[in-house]
Amino acid sequence: MDEGQGLHVVIIGAGIGGLASALALAKHGIHRIDVYEVASNLGFVGAGIQLAPNMVRILQRLGCWEPIAREATELKIASIRQSSDDKELSRVDFAHIEERYGTPHMLYNACKEEKAISFHFNSSCTIKSWEPRPVYTVTPLDGAPYDGHADVVLAADGIKSSVRSRILKELDVDAEITDSGQSAYRIMLTRAQMANDPEMLELLESDQVTRWIGEQRHVIAYPISNKTIYNISTAHPDIHFAAAPSATYTTRGSKEDMLDSFKDFCPVVQRMLNLVPDGEVCEWKLRVHSPLPTWVGGCVALVGDACHPTLPHLAQGAAQAIEDAGVLAVVLSMLPNQSPSSINKALKIYEFLRKERAETLVDLAAASGRALHLGEGAEREQRDKQFAALVRLKKGPNPDKYLDAEVQEMIMGTDVMKIAQDEMRRALEVGID
Ligand SMILES: Cc1cc2nc3c(=O)[nH]c(=O)nc-3n(C[C@H](O)[C@H](O)[C@H](O)COP(=O)(O)OP(=O)(O)OC[C@H]3O[C@@H](n4cnc5c(N)ncnc54)[C@H](O)[C@@H]3O)c2cc1C
Structure with a gap:
């Protein structure tokens, strides 16, 4: 057994990022995972979500794709239309799966099958300190606060992440909410x-x-x-x-x-x-929010919207949280020992592999929003010519980045877990501690 599998991992937040992390870690053999969630249960959010192939690939590996696929709808065409008169500006073949927002529940059901994972609802959790090993504080809804020790804490506590603020404060840096x-x-x-x-x-x-x-x-x-x-x-x-x-x-x-x-x-x-x-x-x-200087403090790492909230125009926010989870499971499970310095290095590899990619998508989503929302004028005419050229030529840049062939290839064609495995093997050859 790799030593990483003996780690005690605490996860703060049971959104898509926290649940996917718990499941991915358990599937990679890590056998003590505590998930703290402030809410009393997983509330149902009344909305659909687009499951891009990069997310599907990881969900398949985690063994929870089948129940999601049964209820999903496969879409094959995207039609871009002028809002005022419904005139079609562009039409593109593409492959996405759309589903009712059931992913958290399917992930939760899959987590419940794993003995390694314990859930603690009605429990707010935050970081107290992280040197040399993380100490976290749990505040139950109906009880007195208590502290606990873990080898690793993953903060998947969403856009308003308190752990993010804590890490940045400690490092004396700022990242503005925009x-x-x-x-x-x-x-x-x-x-x-x-x-x-x-x-x-x-x-x-x-x-x-x-x-x-x-x-x-x-x-x-x-x-x-x-x-x-x-x-x-x-x-x-x-x-x-x-x-x-x-x-x-x-x-x-x-x-x-x-x-x-x-x-x-x-x-x-x-x-x-x-x-x-x-x-x-x-x-x-x-x-x-503006890009963070780091996602990692000691043996604590940020996950999902806590470190890369993304405008929905690219349909990648949840997908990127799931990519985080897949990479974390690979790097932590492959650790040769449980020393804080080795754990920190593995988390830094996670950050190295994930930060630039996730932040590129944050920027692309914002750029796509700007292009879609143009008012009358030369820029909009240019954009609409590009849309029309796509229909005629069946190729070329798409102002809607969510449908752009090159962007899709970059997003969907990258197997982040495979890359993480290769990177971790290289690091282990050189020596990680
Ligand atoms: C309009 C819209 C459309 C979208 N469409 C898509 C799409 O089509 N495809 C896609 O991939 N993504 C989409 N997204 C993005 C996606 O929904 C988010 O990126 C994703 O849900 C983030 O998951 P998360 O787990 O990081 O954060 P969250 O879902 O915010 O989860 C954080 C969890 O942490 C808990 N928590 C917070 N603080 C604490 C604490 N101190 N202690 C314990 N628990 C705590 C919260 O209660 C919550 O359960 C969309 C988003 C929006 C707004």
């Missing part, structure tokens, strides 16, 4: 709600993801859950957002404000938004 100025409505319409509208039903029956783009805003929509639900997500200026968003950056939005935000969009979009029942509008504030 106000993207955007928020998103996430909506799911059932087949029954759409039944009287042939145009909407056609969209629900299609294998197509449709993006309606306009100045400063867009709507993206696709069928999910075996085409029983039409999933809609928007991006728009957050002028209506409540002054103090919740811990998860979500709020109950107003239907009137939502309709107002998209009042100059084509009739089919307006009809879809109109179907949302009053009181069921959920708005997400979209936040990013």
